Amino acid sequence: MVTATATATTDEQALAELKREHGPALLSFLLGLTYGDQQRAEDLLQETLLRAWQHPEAFDAPYESMRPWLFTVGRRLAIDARRSRLARPAEIGDDILATTADPADVTDRAVAALDVRAAVRTLSPEHRAVLVQIYFQGRSVAEAALALGIPAGTVKSRSYYALRQLARSLPGYSRAAASSAA
Template sequence: MAEERTDERALTELQREHGPALLNFLLGLTYGDRQRAEDLLQETLVRAWQHPEAFDGPFESMRPWLFTVGRRLAIDARRSRLARPTEVSDGILAATPDPEDRTESTVAVLDVREAVRTLSREHRAVLTQIYFRGLSVNEAARVLGIPPGTVKSRSYYALRALARSLPGYSAPGHRRSSSSRSASNDGASATSR
């Protein structure tokens, strides 16, 4: 029983003497995260308590030992956090659509159908051949009786028109920068190409 009190007193003295310096050191390692630094400080002191042989040397020599243990614990904690997948908050889960709920996909289908209806007949025909029937540019050109370059041009302008009518849609290979948005606002001229 007397031995336990000695250990507790030694640990209390160790914390009083070296704790503030160790905490400041750990704050630097945790980029100022006080909670993590305090957790690491406590874990370092637990390690000191678990290794009574560390108390055998001069009391002042404990500081380098404590700093080494604290540094290793900080490195291990960081590696552990980086190895774990990021935690998902309840807000993200609430905003994630239910895969069983077909409402989102139904609304998207209706939006796409309406946007496709606004295209010219020529543009719809090209998109139908390339995207809905899966034909290559050359195959679509043969079916439609037009040159492959015209198929490419019409599909490009059709996708740009769809991008304007569908919020959040981006045509494949088409960046939506502010200059391309203003360039794409040339109205009906794009749909007639």
């Protein structure tokens, strides 16, 4: 049992000496790989030293210095960390979530429906009838023309002018917002 404690102490001493001897150079190298991100570089340094501790056979390697082994492990860890970050979707802050409407909240849809109803009421009966046939009942131009007893060209013309009137009378409507949504 005394030998196990002595071995653990020796490993800790060797690791402390490894960090003292190669730590600053390795940290500088890792700072370059992380584009100057001090926190990431320090995390990678700690992970590299942990790997050295987990692989004591690396201390027995026939090399004069552990530095090439440490730099190789650190570089591979940096590459893996970067790939991992790029594989995940970008994180968003709370400020974006605060300005985004809750999909479960039906208030915005109810207000929009009331606005549309009020705007449709401002149309002439002929224009309103065409929109009801095409947009609310889902009929084609030919079907709406047949149902209303007017030519198809008249249905097209009335729907065009009715939609223009709605665009002007709906609150908050802008052509730029409509064209970017399309």
